[in-house]
Amino acid sequence: MTDLHDPAQFRTALRTWLDQTDLTPPEDHTLAGHMRQFARVQRALYDAGWSRYGWPEHAGGLGGPAMLRAIVGEEIVGRRLAEPGPYSMLEVLAPTMIDYAAPTLAAEMVPKLLSGEEQWCQGFSEPGSGSDLASLTTRAVPDAGGERYVISGQKVWTSFAQYSHRCILLTRTGDADTPNHQAITAFFVDMDTPGITVRPLRTMHDVDEFCEVYFDDVVVDRSRMLGKLGDGWQLAMDLLPYERSTCFWQRIAYLYSRFDALVDEVKSQGQSADSELGEVYLALHTLRCRSRATQHRLADGHKLGPDTSIDKVLLAGAEQGLYDTARHLLPGVIELDGTDWRTEFLYSRAATIYGGTAEVQRNIIARRLLDLGKE
Structure with missing residues (x-):
């Protein structure tokens, strides 16, 4: 059985x-x-x-x-x-x-x-608060009875917001004296609530996956608070292990499928590019091995922390390396043809930005894993 x-x-x-x-x-x-x-x-x-x-x-x-x-x-x-x-x-x-x-x-x-x-979306980043998420300014203020909150502010890079029914939203609820990390609260917001405006952003890869979302006096019931008042920062930190474990595993599977497609196209053109393809495969395999270890640590109940910054750096490098190689081995495809290769190459340029910039991730590795200090 x-x-x-x-x-x-x-x-x-x-x-x-x-x-x-x-x-x-x-x-x-x-x-x-x-x-x-x-x-x-x-x-x-x-x-x-x-x-x-x-x-x-x-x-x-x-x-x-x-x-x-x-x-x-x-x-x-x-x-x-x-x-x-x-x-x-x-x-x-x-x-x-x-x-x-x-x-x-x-x-x-x-x-x-x-x-x-x-479909749900994630309302975290703001125009002035991306990698520095603790500085977000979207505000949630309780009404007179304390049973509802009125939310005002703006989010950006909100993936698939135009198709979403709900949003997990980070807001600022503390006063001026509350430390940043203790002043953030999360809510589960219905996207059809009055006062919400979604504006898709068409990026250079010609897809409007990301959106700006405006909240103008949006009323949310206190029962939609996720966790307790001030739990928003911890929620964001607890979300990262899932973003950098199972999500990465899926992304890696996708990149392997695109690598196989690249190999097939190169072979069909009669090219010999074993060295360049080998470098891409090695980067993908290294990433997969690292991600597998992360998956098993999470499955065994271990708390994931700054070590997942290594996974993020490896993913960005492998993804951009794959599409850089496609551009070199398939002349003109990226620049001239309206194929998936062009769209995906352009999207891969953001791999060192989304989910935490490469610079921030390397700083985390240096300071929190290698104890190299700030210099």
Whole structure:
């Protein structure tokens, strides 16, 4: 009898199901098309039970180790049945809800995210508060009765906000004397609440994945506070291990699929580029080995901290190296052709920025892991 809580048996059974289930993406390469395909895949996975494994039963899951979630993501993204971007939001935000929301709210909402019924977004960064998140200025002020909060401010780089039903939002709730890290509170906000305006931003890779979101006197019930007053900074810190473990694992699977495509295209042109392709493979393999160790540390219950900055630096380097090599080995494809290579090359330029800039990550490694001080 198959034990679906065993990772090896789970992967085998999932692969068999995927081989027998047609989840082929339609020929719609727009962002809207990717979002529809992601919802379709999630619905199928949820109905068959696969996307419920690795999640706690009290939040609508079927239990088992968190590693099972990584396997599902790796198989889905590696087969290019769904894009890694939307999938990453699932893995970052659902654990945050489970850990910080009231149990009844988590039990109601998490299945909606897992099943593809809803999409959520993450309202953290602001125009003046990206890597320095503690300086955010979006403000939540309690009303006279203290049962509702009125939120005003602006967020930016909010991925998929125009498609999202809810937002996990960081706000400032302390007064002028409250230390920055103790003055931040998180809320779970419905995106159709009056006063919210979403403005998509079209980036240089010609996709409006990121958005500005404006909050003008948006009223949120106190019951939608995640954790307690002032818990927002800790919530953000607890979110990082998920962003840099399972999400990275999915991203790596995607990059391997693109590496295989690059190898095939180079071979079809009769080129010999073993050295350059070998360097890319080595960078990807190093990243995968590091990420695997991180996955196992998280699965074993270890607290992840500044050491995940290493994962972030390796990911950015491997991703940009892959697309730099594609540009060199496929002359003109990046500059002249409207293919995935062009779009992805342009997107890869942000790999050293999103999720924490490379400079900040190297500073963390130097100061907190190597104890090199500030000089």
